[in-house]
Amino acid sequence: MTSWFLAPAWPRVLPFALFLLLLAARGLPVWDGLSIDTRWLYALQAGLALAALIAYRRQYSELNAARRSEASIWLLALVAGLAVFGLWIGLDWDFATIGEPQAAFVPLDQNGELLWSLVIVRIAGAALVVPVIEELFWRSLLMRWLDHRDFLALDPARVSARALLLSAFVFGIEHPQWLAGLIAGLVYGELYRRSGNLWVPIAAHALTNLLLGIWVVATGAWHYW
Secondary structure, eight states, X not given: OOOGGGSTTHHHHHHHHHHHHHHHHTTSGGGTTSOOOGGGHHHHHHHHHHHHHHHTGGGOXXXXXXXXXXXXXXXXXXXXXXXHHHHXXXXXXXXXXXXXXXXXXXOBOTTSOBOHHHHHHHHHIIIIIHHHHHIIIIIIIIIHHTTOSSGGGSOGGGOOHHHHHHHHHHHHHXXXXXXXXXXXXXXXXXXXXXXXXXXXXXXXXXXHHHHHHHHHXXXXXXXXX
16 A cells, blocks of 8 residues: 555654644643643653554564664764763753743652652653654654655665754754754764664663653752653
């Protein structure tokens, strides 16, 4: 079948779009007055995105037939993930942030105690689901599409500096910490260009998000969530 529903871009757009739509829905006034803890909508966000990934799992050629990478590139991914985490919490300057920092997700009960069920759901979603959906969309799809409309036919190594920069810029402004997001987009994109294996930037991205989640819980810097 070659319908738009099964077009190559769609499996890489839908999981990301579902995640963003439910993120936006959390702020709607429709929840006011209802006895619903909207923090649990994050579980629905991650769950639906994961369900879409599973449904389209056979469509992800960049994941299913990824080239093998040397140990050195995995070490580079580890260093990159650590570095981006450091930059994310270090570049917390006013000019590098869009809007005022807000704590959108605070996993505390009425007594100020951690709700570990919410913490685990949040970190699991951020470290296991988000890196996959974002790398499929931002790096595999958008970055390559900017150079070649038949993006699956383009070897990541041939992605231009222009496509890398533009995709990283849009990735950056999607996040409140736009400067850190821009640098992260450049790092993850370059990892993909160098390795040709999308699992490499996914691994770096997952490590960044895992460390950020642990740091947020340890310090109470909820504005990062």
